[in-house]
Amino acid sequence: MANDEVILLDFWASMFGMRLRIALAEKEIKFEYKEEEGLITNKSSLLLEMNPIHKKVPVLIHNGKPICESIIGVEYIEEVWKDKAPLLPSDPYERAQARFWADYIDKKLYVSSRKIWGTKGEEQEAGKKDFIEVLKVLEGELGEKPYFGGDNFGFVDIALIGFYSWFYAYETYGIFSTEAECPKFVAWAKRCMQRDSVAKSLPDQHKVLEFIQMLRQKFGIE
């Protein structure tokens, strides 16, 4: 795959884009990062061409062909570059469990976290409550393992860790401490952050806070 052209159409603050950045880094695949500058205001013709159905980043473009939806992209990376740094277990049952938790994160975590910074009053409180509940469920699944993948950093870790770069913002607007509520979760996140693949793929949490501040002003939430 020496002559492969791999492009990641992404937006720096996207926790979904971070999944692909990390998976590509774990597999040591060189790729061209293309920032979708006008994501909020003016989507690029490349994005509309590559993801006409959802019109969302991230899009992984491999030799000109687009793969949309971040979890599907991570599975694709796993299948194409299968000889290096396996992200999914080989046992079908364990694979199904990993897919279950990635799906749980997609269904539950984004929605509740979005309410923490994107709403006010009761809706915000409900979002915060749901968010912490979801983290506690995930903490239960993690148990005493170092990673969701057991001894190895893997699929569920990749699906989840990008959210951590938004935690400072969630905590600022929701007025709570994740570490006080879910210490094992935070210990896991700090463990992941020690990996090069993660550290270089996640943005600075203060920059994320500034970005969300801008979004709140734009949406009139202040």
Place this chain on the structure above:
Amino acid sequence: MANDEVILLDFWASMFGMRLRIALAEKEIKFEYKEEEGLITNKSSLLLEMNPIHKKVPVLIHNGKPICESIIGVEYIEEVWKDKAPLLPSDPYERAQARFWADYIDKKLYVSSRKIWGTKGEEQEAGKKDFIEVLKVLEGELGEKPYFGGDNFGFVDIALIGFYSWFYAYETYGIFSTEAECPKFVAWAKRCMQRDSVAKSLPDQHKVLEFIQMLRQKFGIE
């Protein structure tokens, strides 16, 4: 796998359960079907034990271990019984595309279809409009192929065909004709219905209509 114990915890009208029934039938796997009788009113202790996170059918139980979320279950069936009747293509890009469309169905079709029978007035009209748009997108993806999987019935066909048993109810409450709006889609559905695996896994559409009529009364939509 001669001594495998396969149980499907399901509810007869679930289009998600139908996916697993069809996948098991395609692979010619014998299984015990367990109806979750009290789905609406009183969930069984088996369901709560097997799917404590979502508390929903279907659950595939293989040698005592539960696999939740229907699409994940279909992938599991494909991986465990891989030698017979492949449901996914072998090419990673084509696999990613199949997963994309199954995900699209999960994200878009249920929500819009639910509004057709479960709401009134403007919300119902919006649901109907979205529903037909989603079908047209899917028709575009089908193109001139006999199945979404090309010449072979496969993953996307399995993800989608269960909804067809609810179409008579959607059409009755939404007052429209799918065949007039999306003739190629209906031709595809009828083609699928000629397969034994599908015909024996889908309930009678009149029985589904009666069931939805009961739900509408229960929810006070009439």
